[in-house]
Structure formats: structure tokens, C-alpha cells
Amino acid sequence: MMIFIVIVLAVHVLSSVFWAGSAFVLARLSGLGGERLVYPQAGAAAVAMLTGGYLWAALHDAGIGPAERVLLVGIAAALIAFAVQAFGGFAALVGLRRGQLGEEPARKRIAMVQRVAAGFLAITVICMAVARYV
Numbered sequence: 024m025m026i027f028i029v030i031v032l033a034v035h036v037l038s039s040v041f042w043a044g045s046a047f048v049l050a051r052l053s054g055l056g057g058e059r060l061v062y063p064q065a066g067a068a069a070v071a072m073l074t075g076g077y078l079w080a081a082l083h084d085a086g087i088g089p090a091e092r093v094l095l096v097g098i099a100a101a102l103i104a105f106a107v108q109a110f111g112g113f114a115a116l117v118g119l120r121r122g123q124l125g126e127e128p129a130r131k132r133i134a135m136v137q138r139v140a141a142g143f144l145a146i147t148v149i150c151m152a153v154a155r156y157v
Contacts, residue, residue, distance in 0.1 A: 035074035042067040043144040054134030097150025104143035111136035
């Protein structure tokens with residue numbers, strides 16, 4: 024069972040690193056190339072949330088202590104980041120593909136979405152890193 028948890032944890036960390044890292048890079052690059060990363064980011068976010076849910080169920084079933092409270096703040100921040108990216112990112116992509124948004128306005132919207140999401144994902148990363156030590 025422990026090897027399975029280690030594998031799930033590795034998948035969780037890798038998908039989370041891609042999700043957060045791509046958000047940070049797109050925020051810094053003003054959304055340049057964001058239209059190509061909407062679906063990979065959504066996939067990484069889904070994998071991160073599913074594996075995180077499994078890890079929560081497998082490792083934190085003894086009640087809610089200080090570490091779990093910190094993790095819950097991180098989970099909430101991740102869910103907000105996902106919602107911002109899902110609604111804002113997909114809306115910009117659809118607008119771009121339908122011709123309702125030009126390339127520059129779509130890129131600006133993607134950049135704004137990624138900046139907001141990157142802030143929430145930074146909170147998530149911090150919470151996941153420090154939860155063990157509170």
C-alpha cells in the first residue's frame with residue numbers, strides 16, 4: 024500500500040508543478056502561448072485534484088488538526104485557481120476561436136487569468152509545503 028501512496032504522491036507533485044509552473048510562466052509572459060496550454064493545464068489541474076483527494080482520504084482520516092486546516096486553505100486556493108482558469112481561460116479561448124476576441128485581447132485576458140490563478144496557486148504551494156510543520 025505504501026508504494027501506491029508514493030506513486031500517487033509523485034503524480035500529484037508532478038501534475039501540480041506543471042499546473043502552477045505554467046501559470047507562473049504565462050503570467051510572466053503576458054499570456055503568450057496561453058491558448059496552447061489551456062487544455063494541458065486543465066488536465067494537470069484535474070490530475071492534481073484527483074490525486075490530492077485520494078491522498079487526503081488515505082492519509083488524513085483521523086480528524087482535523089492544525090496540519091489539515093493548513094491543507095484545507097491550500098485546497099480552497101487551488102479550487103479558486105482552477106475556477107478562475109476554467110472560466111476565464113476557456114472563455115478567452117472560445118472567444119479567440121470564434122473570432123469574438125482578437126489575438127491581443129485574448130492574450131491580455133489569458134495573462135490576467137493566469138496572474139490571478141498564479142497568486143492562488145502560490146498560496147496552495149506554500150500551504151502544502153508547510154502543513155507538515157504546523
